[in-house]
Amino acid sequence: MKLLNTLLAGAALAIGLGGMAHAEDKTKVGFVYVGPVGDFGWSYEHDQGRQAVEKAFGDKVETVFVESVPEGADSERVMTQMALDGADLIFTTSFGYMDPTINVAAKFPNVKFEHATGYKRAENVSTYSARFYEGRTVIGHIAGHMTETNTIGYIASFPIPEVIRGINSAYLAAKKVNPDVKMKIVWVYTWFDPGKEADAASALIDQGADIIMQHTDSPAAMTIAEEKGIYAFGQASDMKQFGPNARLSSIIDDWAPYYIARTKAVMDGTWVSTDTWDGIKPGMVEIGEFSDKIPADVQASATAIKEALEAGTMHSFTGPLNKQDGTAWLAEGETADDGTLAGMNFYVEGVEGEIPN
């Protein structure tokens, strides 16, 4: 894989140099993906965003992407080559690209960088993310109602704030409607490995889970849920085609408006380093259509929650809330501030197990 990416980046470089004379007036936008664009999950949605940029600006823009780039030193090489290749704006779309993005950005002050889901910024590095946890509140609510074994299985990728936030948010929403609910969490330490994700889903089902949630990128768990006759939620993409009976709803990422806006900013010369964290309201997080397996009253209450989150009258983390160890976190009516959420490294009260470090 490493070799492949290096080769691809090399090829992109060669092509880019050849086409430089023509590319002068075009804005070049690069994308670095952690999985294949055909994962039908996370990277797929980012690539949909890239295609939207091409569609929106036509001849005025040129996009390049490198897929399946491992997090770490390899990604630094890919970004460097993109920058050398004349990219004006580079989107790096996985948490693990954070330090590489900062390093490469320091070497290319004239190139703008946009890092997804991270928290380190610089003069020419913006960060952007979606409030996926708002979506988790909606699907957690549905899961709390729908589980019969009172056990929700959660396939988690890496112990980073974004994933922990999702677990907490889904748990709180489920707990609210079903005080007996338990959440079993399996850490797979990968964003994309369909075989391992499928095994994790099977293990959770063997342990009594009848609803699967995931924070990984492939639809493998959905397929297993369909096969075993239980429920699951689409993650990043809708995933309906993988589980026509199993899929209850989904959290869909929509990056297109953001990518178009940022590309426009570079074209107009108005780009500045920012921190964007959009949720359901601006449409960066969408809730997929509800399955008719969900009873009408639950559909109605889930819609109400979605609308309340959208209107800003509700927050996924509203006190009184304690941390897992019982210490107080939020007082009655208090809502979590973005700083705490962005660095969340603790479970809320009731979640079992320890966060791996």
Next chain:
Amino acid sequence: MDISAVALIASLIVAATPILLAAIGELVVEKAGVLNLGVEGMMIIGAVVGFIAAVNTQSAFVGFVAGALAGGALSFLFAILTQYLLSNQVASGLALTLFGLGLAALLGHGYTGIKPPASPKMEFFGLSELPVLGPTVFHHDLMVYFSITLVAGVWAFLKFTRAGLVLRAVGENHDAAHALGYKVVRIRVAAILFGGACAGLGGAYLSLIRVPQWTEGMTAGAGWIALAIVVFASWKPWRIILGAYLFGGVTILQLNLQAIGVDIPVSYLSMAPYLVTIVVLVIMSADRARASLNAPASLGRIFHASN
């Protein structure tokens, strides 16, 4: 809630079978003195072609046959490169993996989000209904039994048949085998094709039964694990089963242990399959004289009749 050994065994067999199939094929290739690092590439080609064939014919059986043929076809490329054009085996094998991953992504375009036809589980006249033994031994898909039979077949072939002896001779000392009049290149090509077909079959098992769906890059390193298991097994067929099931077993066990919330740090659990593999490798190679005796002496060396 505790872990049900029955459910565990059923899951571990499914997780281990793709690796088992690929590894037994690679064992034969290496026994013939060829190191084919393209297992990952052949697996993924088998996965995608098997999937396409199964979806279009609505027959899982056709899918497996097509997967094996596709794996074999890709390995033929490797055979031409290394046996006739005498190129470096390590480089050609790596190239084969890269080529296979890319080609599979191309072929698989338009096949994401489709469900493959189901592969029926075997029923043994009521034996499958037995408690414990039923779900663990008598209730799997046909390929599980086929993979074990294949290992037995390879073992018997290498140990008891004249052809098996010739194949091993080619792998141990190709010059001597050539001097005795054996067709070294032809035998090696046959072994490579067999290895390719097995890897393709393992890949098809992944896309048709284990996951079951087609996603780009879905082998996610299974081919490399298969290569490691051949060394782990010190080139002995039966140990391939041990290696594959051990690896699959620890993988499944750690996920189950996480799900029940056992009090072991998750990082150690996720490391476990690899740690166990390394530990067993160390134990097995502790007796250096015996370990090196097992590796085919001509492994990875280029043969040309004029040498």
